[in-house]
Amino acid sequence: MRVMVPSALRSYTGAGEVDAEGDTLAALLDDLDRRYPGVRFRIVDEQDRIRRHIRFFVNGEQRFDLTLSVGPDDEIFIVQALSGG
Amino acid sequence: MPNVTLMIATRKGAWLFHGDQTRRSWRTGGPHFLGHEINHVVLDPRDGRTMVAAGKTGHLGPTLFRSTDRGATWKEAARPPAFSKQEGGRSVDHTFWLTPGHRDDPGAWYAGTSPQGLFRSEDGGDSWAPVSGFNDRPGASKAAGGSQDGTPDGPKLHSILVDPRDRRHLYLGMSGGGVHESTDEGATWRPLIQGLEVVGGLDPANIAFHDPHCIRLCPSQPDRLYQQNHCGIYRLDRPSEQWVRVGKAMPAEVGDIGFPMVVHPHDADRAWVFPMDGTDVWPRTCPGGTPAVYATRDGGDSWQRQSAGFPAGQVWWTVKRQSMTADRADTVGLYFGTTSGEVWASVDEGESWDCIVRHLPEIYAVEAATA
Numbered sequence: 001m002r003v004m005v006p007s008a009l010r011s012y013t014g015a016g017e018v019d020a021e022g023d024t025l026a027a028l029l030d031d032l033d034r035r036y037p038g039v040r041f042r043i044v045d046e047q048d049r050i051r052r053h054i055r056f057f058v059n060g061e062q063r064f065d066l067t068l069s070v071g072p073d074d075e076i077f078i079v080q081a082l083s084g085g
Numbered sequence: 086m087p088n089v090t091l092m093i094a095t096r097k098g099a100w101l102f103h104g105d106q107t108r109r110s111w112r113t114g115g116p117h118f119l120g121h122e123i124n125h126v127v128l129d130p131r132d133g134r135t136m137v138a139a140g141k142t143g144h145l146g147p148t149l150f151r152s153t154d155r156g157a158t159w160k161e162a163a164r165p166p167a168f169s170k171q172e173g174g175r176s177v178d179h180t181f182w183l184t185p186g187h188r189d190d191p192g193a194w195y196a197g198t199s200p201q202g203l204f205r206s207e208d209g210g211d212s213w214a215p216v217s218g219f220n221d222r223p224g225a226s227k228a229a230g231g232s233q234d235g236t237p238d239g240p241k242l243h244s245i246l247v248d249p250r251d252r253r254h255l256y257l258g259m260s261g262g263g264v265h266e267s268t269d270e271g272a273t274w275r276p277l278i279q280g281l282e283v284v285g286g287l288d289p290a291n292i293a294f295h296d297p298h299c300i301r302l303c304p305s306q307p308d309r310l311y312q313q314n315h316c317g318i319y320r321l322d323r324p325s326e327q328w329v330r331v332g333k334a335m336p337a338e339v340g341d342i343g344f345p346m347v348v349h350p351h352d353a354d355r356a357w358v359f360p361m362d363g364t365d366v367w368p369r370t371c372p373g374g375t376p377a378v379y380a381t382r383d384g385g386d387s388w389q390r391q392s393a394g395f396p397a398g399q400v401w402w403t404v405k406r407q408s409m410t411a412d413r414a415d416t417v418g419l420y421f422g423t424t425s426g427e428v429w430a431s432v433d434e435g436e437s438w439d440c441i442v443r444h445l446p447e448i449y450a451v452e453a454a455t456a
Contacts, residue, residue, distance in 0.1 A: 008145055009145070037163070038161050043145070045146060046167035046168055046169075046174070046176050046177070047171075048170070051144070051145065053143060053144035054145075080145070082144060083143065
C-alpha cells in the first residue's frame with residue numbers, strides 16, 4: 001500500500017512516498033523497518049507507543065491504534081506534528 | 086603541542102572545531118545532524134577515531150550516530166538505547182551522556198538516558214542493551230522519585246565514570262537520585278551520598294532528594310572525585326565515603342552553585358567550576374551578570390577568580406553540566422560553551438579567555454579530544 005512519510009524520515013526512505021505491506025499498522029511499521037532499518041524506532045517507542053509528535057492518518061482519518069487493520073487499497077500518511085521552535 | 090578537536094553538541098546539531106598547534110586558530114567542521122538535538126558527542130580515546138553522538142529531533146524518537154573516521158562520515162546505530170518492553174514500561178526520551186569503556190574492555194561504551202537509565206554497548210556503540218543491574222535494581226523507582234521520574238526537562242543519568250585501574254569499578258550520577266557506585270561492572274550498585282546536602286528541610290537520607298550536577302574523577306589520582314552538586318561543590322577521597330563541601334571556601338557573594346565541574350588531567354589538586362546564580366527562583370545565569378571561572382590549586386581549600394577576557398557585565402548566559410572541559414596538553418587548555426551559542430577557550434589554564442566561536446545554537450556539551 002502507499003505510505004506517505006514526512007520529511008524528517010526521508011533520510012531513511014529516500015522518498016516521500018513508499019510502498020509497504022502489512023495487515024495492521026503495526027505490521028506495516030515492521031515491514032517499513034525491514035525495508036528501511038531504524039525507521040520504526042523513530043516513530044514508535046520501545047513500549048509500542050506512538051511517539052508524542054507523530055500522527056497516523058488512514059484514508060484521511062486520524063488513527064491512534066497500531067492494531068488497526070489496513071489493506072492494500074488504503075493510503076497511509078505518517079505526519080510529524082511540529083511544535084516548539 | 087598536541088592538536089585538539091572540540092566536539093560541540095547543541096540544540097540544533099553538532100560541530101567539530103579543529104585547532105592548530107597554538108590552539109588559537111580553529112577550522113570549522115559541520116553542521117552535523119542539523120536540526121537534531123545533540124546532547125553529547127564523544128571520541129573514543131582508545132582508538133582515536135570512533136565517535137558517538139546522541140541525538141533526537143523535536144518530533145522523532147532518539148537515536149545514536151557513529152563515526153569510525155573521527156567525524157568525517159556518520160552512520161546510525163543499529164540498536165539505540167531502549168528500555169526492556171514491559172507493561173507500563175519506560176521509554177527513552179533521549180540519550181544524555183556517553184562514556185567510552187575501560188581500555189581493557191575494547192568496544193565497550195556506557196550511555197545514560199532520560200528518563201534515567203544505564204545502557205551498555207559492546208560493539209563500539211552500534212547496539213545497546215539495558216544494564217539490568219542498575220535499571221531494575223531494588224528501589225530504583227523510589228530513588229528516581231517515583232515511576233514518573235520526571236523533573237520538567239527530564240531527569241538525566243550522567244557522569245558515568247570508569248575507574249582507569251579497574252574496569253569493574255563504576256560511578257554514576259542521577260540528577261534525581263544521587264551518586265551510585267558499582268564494583269562488579271554494573272551488576273550491583275550502592276549509594277554514595279554521605280556528606281552531600283539537599284535542599285533545606287528535606288531529608289538527606291532520602292536519596293530521591295539528591296541532585297548531583299556533574300561528577301569528575303581525577304585521571305592522575307583516581308581515588309579523588311570532585312562534584313558540582315545542586316547544593317554545593319564537593320570533594321571525595323576514597324576509600325572514604327564522606328563527601329566534603331569544599332565549595333564553602335568560595336566567595337559568599339558568588340556561592341558554590343553551578344553545573345559543570347572540570348578536573349586537571351595531570352594534577353588532582355586542581356579543578357575548575359563555573360558558578361551560576363542559585364538564589365530565589367534559580368535564574369541559573371552568571372551571578373550578577375558577570376561571568377567568571379573559579380579555580381582551585383589546593384583541592385578546593387581555596388578558590389581564585391579567573392575572568393580576564395570576559396565581558397565586564399550584563400552577561401546572562403550560563404554553562405551546562407556537559408559544556409565545560411579540558412584538553413590534555415602539558416599546559417592545559419580549557420573550553421566551555423554557553424547557552425547563547427558561544428565557545429570560550431583558555432590556553433593558559435584559565436588565566437585568560439577568548440571567545441573562539443559565536444552564533445551557534447544553545448550549547449549542550451563540549452568535549453576536547455587531544456591527538
